[in-house]
Each structure stands twice: as structure tokens, then as C-alpha cells.
Amino acid sequence: MQVLKRLFFLLTPYWNVLLISAVLLIGRAALELVPPLFQKAIVDEIVTSRHLAYIGVLIACLVGVYALQQLVSIGDNYIRHALGEKFIFDLRVRLYAYLQRMSLSFFERTSTGDLMSRVTNDLSALEHFVTHGSALTAVDLLRLVGGSIVLFVLEPRLAAIVMIPVPILALAFRHYNTKIRPVYRRVRARLGDINAKLQDNLSGIRVIQAFAREDLEKERFAAESESYYRARVKGIRYWSTFFPAIRFLGSMATVVVLGVGAIMVMRGEMSLGTLVAFLAYITSFYEPINRLTEVDNIFQEAIAAGERIFELLDETTDVKDVPDAVDLPVIKGKMAFDQVYFRYGSGDKVLYDISFHITPGEMVALVGPSGAGKTSIANLICRFYDPIQGTVSIDEHDLRKVKLDTLRSQVTVVLQDSFLFNNTVAENLLYGKPDATDEELIAAAKAANAHGFITELPHGYDTEVGERGVKLSGGQKQRLALARAILADPRILILDEATSSVDAEAEYLIQQALEKVLKGRTALVIAHRLSTIRNADKIIVLDQGRIVEKGNHQELMQRSGLYSQLYNRQMQLTTVSEPIVG
Numbered sequence: 001m002q003v004l005k006r007l008f009f010l011l012t013p014y015w016n017v018l019l020i021s022a023v024l025l026i027g028r029a030a031l032e033l034v035p036p037l038f039q040k041a042i043v044d045e046i047v048t049s050r051h052l053a054y055i056g057v058l059i060a061c062l063v064g065v066y067a068l069q070q071l072v073s074i075g076d077n078y079i080r081h082a083l084g085e086k087f088i089f090d091l092r093v094r095l096y097a098y099l100q101r102m103s104l105s106f107f108e109r110t111s112t113g114d115l116m117s118r119v120t121n122d123l124s125a126l127e128h129f130v131t132h133g134s135a136l137t138a139v140d141l142l143r144l145v146g147g148s149i150v151l152f153v154l155e156p157r158l159a160a161i162v163m164i165p166v167p168i169l170a171l172a173f174r175h176y177n178t179k180i181r182p183v184y185r186r187v188r189a190r191l192g193d194i195n196a197k198l199q200d201n202l203s204g205i206r207v208i209q210a211f212a213r214e215d216l217e218k219e220r221f222a223a224e225s226e227s228y229y230r231a232r233v234k235g236i237r238y239w240s241t242f243f244p245a246i247r248f249l250g251s252m253a254t255v256v257v258l259g260v261g262a263i264m265v266m267r268g269e270m271s272l273g274t275l276v277a278f279l280a281y282i283t284s285f286y287e288p289i290n291r292l293t294e295v296d297n298i299f300q301e302a303i304a305a306g307e308r309i310f311e312l313l314d315e316t317t318d319v320k321d322v323p324d325a326v327d328l329p330v331i332k333g334k335m336a337f338d339q340v341y342f343r344y345g346s347g348d349k350v351l352y353d354i355s356f357h358i359t360p361g362e363m364v365a366l367v368g369p370s371g372a373g374k375t376s377i378a379n380l381i382c383r384f385y386d387p388i389q390g391t392v393s394i395d396e397h398d399l400r401k402v403k404l405d406t407l408r409s410q411v412t413v414v415l416q417d418s419f420l421f422n423n424t425v426a427e428n429l430l431y432g433k434p435d436a437t438d439e440e441l442i443a444a445a446k447a448a449n450a451h452g453f454i455t456e457l458p459h460g461y462d463t464e465v466g467e468r469g470v471k472l473s474g475g476q477k478q479r480l481a482l483a484r485a486i487l488a489d490p491r492i493l494i495l496d497e498a499t500s501s502v503d504a505e506a507e508y509l510i511q512q513a514l515e516k517v518l519k520g521r522t523a524l525v526i527a528h529r530l531s532t533i534r535n536a537d538k539i540i541v542l543d544q545g546r547i548v549e550k551g552n553h554q555e556l557m558q559r560s561g562l563y564s565q566l567y568n569r570q571m572q573l574t575t576v577s578e579p580i581v582g
Contacts, residue, residue, distance in 0.1 A: 003306040004299070007129065010091065017083050024076040029142035031069045033150060036280035038062045044273030084131035088123050095119050095312065103319040104384045105345055113196025118312055121191055122305035129302030140288030140295070147285040154278050155270055158257050162282060165249045169289060173296065176242050180297075183235045184304035190228035192308070197224045239297055250286035257282060319386055321403050328402040331395045331410050333360035333491045333522030335381065340390035342376055350376050351545045354390070358538070363523040365533035367563060368542035374526045377542075378494045381524065382411055394492070412490035416497040416528075418481030420469030425454055426461040428469075428480060432488035440487065448483035449512055450476070482514075493521050497528045530567045539563065 011018060038058055046055050099115065151159035201208060201217055208217050261278060264270040335358040342351040351373045358364050366374040379385050380392050383399050392399050399407060412432070420428050429441055436444075441461070445451040453476055457463040469477045485493060495514070511532060527533040534553040541549035541556065541563045549561050556563040 003303045003310065006310055007126070007302065007306050011087065011130070013090075014083055014087065017079060017086075021076065021079050021083065024072055024079065026142060028069065028072045028076055029146060031065060031072060032143060032284060033146045033281075034065050035062060036150075036277040036284070038065070039280060040271075040273035040277035042273070043276050044271050081131050084127045087130050088127040091126070091309075092119060092123055095123075095309070098313060101317055101320070102315065103317045104379075105318050106315060109345075111192075111196035111200070113194075113199035114192040115312075116199065117188075117192040117195040118308050121195075122188060122308050125188075125301045125305035126309065129298055129305075143284055143288045147281050147288075151278065151281050151285065154274055154281070155261075155264075158261055158264075158278055161256055161260065162253055162285060165253050166289075168249065169246060172242070172246065176238065177296070177300065180235060180238050180300050181303065183231060183238065184300050185307065186231040187228065187235060187301075188304045188308055190224070190231050194221075194224050194228055197221055246289070250289060254279070254282050254286070319383055319404070322401060325401060325403045326397075328394070328397055328406040328410065331491045333362075334358065334395050335492065335522065335524075336391075336393045336396075337377070337380075338391045338393070340380065340387045340392060342373075342380060342385065342387045344376075344385070349388075349545060351380075351387075354545075354547060356540055356547065356550065358522060358524070360522055361520055362537045363518055363525065363535075364538045364540060365525045365527050365536040366540050366542060367527050367530060367533070367566065368548075369566075371544075372542035373545040374542055375496055376545075378413065378496055378524065378526060381492070381494060382413060383407055410490055411492045411494065412485040412488045413494045413496060414478075414481050414485050418469070418477050420465050420472070420477055420480060422465070422467045424459075424462050424464055425457065425480065428465060429461075429484050429487055432484040432486070436487055444483045444487040447486050448479045450479040450483045453479075491521060493518065493523045495523065495525045497526050530563075530570055 038061060042055065042058050042062075046058070096119065099119075148159070148163075151162060197220065201221065208214060258279065261270065261275040265272050265275050337354045337356050340351055340354040341349055342354075343349045350371075354373075354377065356364075366377060368374055376385075380387055381394075381399075383392075383404060386400055394407070394411075421431070426441060429444065430436055432444070433440070442451060445454055454461055454463075463471075465471050465480075469480070472480070525533055525536065533539060537552065538550065539552060539556055540547055541561070543562055549556055549559065549563055551559070557567065558564075
């Protein structure tokens with residue numbers, strides 16, 4: 001019931017529309033109780049008495065009631081469904097905005113497919129609840145109450161017979177709900193698993209095809225789908241037997257009323273018109289009960305979907321603005337780590353006692369073996385995560401005390417695996433500065449040595465790059481990512497192994513671009529190829545989460561420490577890999 005309360009609470013902003021809908025629902029329920037009274041009058045006053053004077057008036061009134069019913073239904077259906085669409089639209093946008101604010105740790109432990117299922121499939125179940133479940137429940141409850149009153153007014157003895165199955169139905173409902181609710185929870189969860197598997201496989205289709213694992217993945221997807229299928233069939237088994245049983249009870253009550261009523265009419269204890277009206281009202285009484293059993297199905301699906309939606313909305317982000325957070329002013333680019341310790345989630349520490357300073361305009365390189373903690377430092381500067389101890393500051397502002405948007409608008413990261421949206425080249429570049437002019441756009445592309453290849457594309461800057469930039473080479477994607485960063489004009493630029501996955505020619509072009517771009521900016525470069533950072537103002541060497549060396553290239557080579565070992569090893573490998581000419 002807690003989930004239903006929260007669902008109804010979400011509807012409170014739409015109280016004015018709900019009020020109009022409620023009036024229409026009451027009118028609809030009241031109008032549905034009127035026709036049997038005219039049927040009674042026609043049978044008793046016209047058919048039985050053979051008096052035709054008022055038949056035209058009664059028929060006209062009956063037609064008018066039916067016409068009014070349909071007019072009310074038109075208004076009710078339109079308002080209800082428009083409300084449902086508006087409710088889901090607002091909730092979907094709210095969910096998306098909420099997800100945008102979640103920290104990276106949340107996305108690392110939650111599958112993308114499952115999130116997609118919650119924002120699409122689960123919301124669809126809630127839309128069905130708003131447009132059909134809640135409204136139909138309201139009108140059917142009104143019909144039940146009104147029908148009960150009319151039945152007792154017409155003939156209390158027959159009305160008592162009609163009420164006999166009600167306690168049985170109530171107990172049956174309770175038992176059914178205890179059985180079906182966990183089934184629907186499993187159905188929603190299995191559907192999320194299917195979406196997660198589908199998203200994972202489609203994203204990794206190149207790897208699947210490269211290793212010829214299509215049959216294996218087909219079997220795995222079939223296994224996920226079978227789990228969903230079995231959960232659905234179990235639910236179908238419950239409601240396909242439950243609902244007919246409920247209808248059978250109602251039918252038996254109708255049979256008894258017909259038999260007893262016929263005897264009462266023959267004895268003169270009740271008019272034929274009253275029996276006709278009574279039978280019509282039994283339909284008005286049991287039809288809502290039968291429909292409530294089906295509506296209950298909608299409620300159970302909505303509860304299962306609502307639990308997953310609220311589970312998402314109840315998630316708290318690890319990284320967020322503190323209540324007294326301040327705007328980070330335009331920065332000069334001074335950075336400092338002061339005795340910083342860090343771990344991902346509840347895992348082991350990955351950074352230990354990290355302390356260093358970067359002056360404005362300085363280029364600092366982070367080097368070390370894989371897993372040394374280089375990317376973790378970059379993540380802390382962008383405040384994708386917070387340290388568990390120590391302080392990360394920019395221009396002497398503790399990053400935990402400034403607003404995230406004012407920090408990230410002045411810090412830009414170019415990653416090793418640069419993400420491009422399935423859009424045009426221009427729209428991907430404009431992500432760095434949406435209001436940039438064409439001149440600024442082209443200038444940024446030229447600075448990144450990207451303008452040349454862009455103009456050679458089929459439609460130039462209007463060329464679609466495909467999902468994740470699949471239509472471009474690795475070097476082209478990296479230069480677009482660099483151009484996007486240049487267009488954003490950040491005071492601090494972080495390059496996370498931006499040239500490690502490209503060929504020598506692309507690396508040369510990117511290095512040329514970087515020499516122009518980094519002038520006057522504070523830059524933190526995470527380097528895989530040490531030859532690319534020999535001119536860095538400072539090199540920080542990391543090993544197993546600790547700083548083991550600091551200095552420029554010449555100083556570190558003279559010390560014969562870890563840096564010189566890594567550098568000499570790379571030079572040897574480069575020499576060995578050079579082709580023999582002759």
C-alpha cells in the first residue's frame with residue numbers, strides 16, 4: 001500500500017485535472033444507474049398495462065440518457081488519457097534528470113539495460129495504471145455503492161441474495177494478491193535483465209562477431225528470455241483461472257435471483273418491471289466487481305513497476321553539492337592535492353597520501369604502470385568521486401565546497417576512448433560550446449588538426465558519425481574530441497592517455513595540436529607513451545597508488561628510478577618494432 005500512496009502522491013500536482021475527471025466519473029456512474037429505471041417504467045406502465053401514451057417520451061428519455069452517457073465518456077476518456085500521458089511525460093523527464101545527477105559509482109553498479117527498462121517499460125505500466133486502473137476503480141466503486149442502494153430500495157430480499165458472494169470475493173481477492181504480487185515483481189526484474197543483456201550484446205556486437213560467439217550469445221539471450229517467459233506464464237496461470245471463477249460466482253447469484261424473482265412475480269410480491277430492473281442492476285453490481293478483478297491486475301503490475309521506479313528515485317548520489325556550496329569563480333588553474341586517500345566504493349584503497357601542486361599554465365604528466373592510480377587522480381579533479389581523506393583544491397577552493405556545474409564548466413577531459421554521439425560532426429563539436437559561431441567551430445577544428453579530414457567527409461561538418469563515432473578512425477575521433485575540448489575553452493585540460501590508441505601519424509597530428517592548445521592552460525596529461533611528455537614542466541610517477549618520483553624528464557632519467565626504467569623499456573620496444581629496410 002505504501003507504493004500506491006506514493007503513486008497517488010505523484011498525482012497531486014494535477015489536482016485540477018483530477019477534479020474535472022472526478023466530476024465526469026461521478027456523472028458517468030450516475031448515468032449508468034438511470035436506464036434500468038426507464039426499463040422498469042416501460043415494462044410496468046406500457047407492456048404490462050398496455051398503455052402506449054407515454055412510450056414515446058420514455059423511449060426519447062432513454063435515448064437521451066444513452067447519448068449523454070457517451071458524451072460524458074468522450075470527455076472522461078480524453079481527459080484521463082491526456083492526464084496519463086502528461087503524468088508519464090513529467091515523470092520520465094524527472095527520472096532522466098535524476099539519473100543525470102547520479103555519480104559515476106551508481107552507473108558502475110547498475111546496468112544500462114535495467115535503467116532503460118525502468119524509464120520505458122515500468123513507466124508504461126504506470127501510465128496504464130493512471131489512465132485505466134485508478135479511474136476505472138473510482139467509477140466502478142461508485143457503481144457498486146449506487147447499485148447496492150438501488151437494489152435494496154427495489155427489493156431488499158433479493159438484494160440480500162446478491163450480497164452473499166461479496167465476502168467470498170473479498171477473501172479471494174486477498175489470496176490472489178498475495179500470490180500475484182511477487183510474480184509481477186519477478187516479471188519486471190526479468191524484463192530488466194533482458195534489456196540489460198540486449199544492450200550489452202548490441203554494444204559489443206563487434207567482439208561477438210570477431211570471436212564467432214553468435215550462437216553462444218543467442219543461447220544466453222534465450223535463457224534470459226525464458227526466465228521472463230516463465231514468470232509471465234506463471235502470472236497468466238493465476239489470473240486466467242481466478243477471473244473466470246469470480247465471474248462464475250456472480251453468474252450463480254444472478255441465476256438464484258432470477259429464480260427467486262420469477263416466483264415473487266408469479267405470487268404478485270413484485271412487479272415484472274421491478275424484476276427486469278433488478279436484473280439490470282445486478283449487471284451493474286457484478287460487472288464492476290468483475291472489472292475490479294481485472295483492474296486489480298493493473299494495480300499489481302503498477303505496484304511492481306512503482307517499486308522499481310521508487311527504488312531508483314530513492315537512490316542517493318555519492319557526489320553532490322553541499323547545502324552551502326558556492327560558485328567557483330573564473331579560475332587561474334592552480335591545483336593542489338593535499339594528503340589525498342581514495343577508494344572506489346567499499347574496495348581497497350587505490351590512492352595513498354597523494355600530495356602535489358600545479359601552478360597556473362603548467363603542464364604536468366602522470367605516468368606509471370597500469371593500475372597505479374593515474375585516472376583516479378583525474379576523476380577526483382573532475383569530482384566524479386570524492387576522496388575519503390585529504391583535500392583536492394583549485395585556486396585554493398576545496399572542490400567539495402563548490403558547485404559541480406561551475407567546476408566542470410571550467411575543466412574538460414579528453415579520454416582515451418572518446419565518446420561521440422550518433423549525430424553530425426558539428427553537433428558533436430558544439431557539445432563543448434552550444435552557442436559557438438561557425439567561425440569558432442572551424443577555428444577549434446583547425447587547432448585540433450581536424451578541419452582537413454572533416455572537409456573531406458561526404459557532407460563535411462554535417463556528416464553523421466554513427467553510434468560512438470563508428471564511421472571515423474580512432475585518430476579522427478580523438479581529434480574531434482580534442483576540438484570539442486578546445487571549443488569549450490577550459491582553464492584546466494585533462495588528457496587521459498589521449499594518444500595511446502592511435503597510430504603514429506594520428507599521434508603526430510594530435511601532438512602538434514596539443515602544442516598549440518596547451519599554451520596558457522593548466523594541463524594534466526596521463527601518458528602511456530612516455531615519449532610524448534618529455535617536454536612536460538613536471539612529471540609525477542605513480543606506483544601502486546603512491547607517488548614515488550617527481551621532476552622533469554632530465555631529472556628523472558638521471559635518478560635511474562621507475563621512470564627511467566619505464567622510459568628505457570619503451571624505447572627498446574620501439575627500436576625492436578621498427579621495420580628492417582634493405
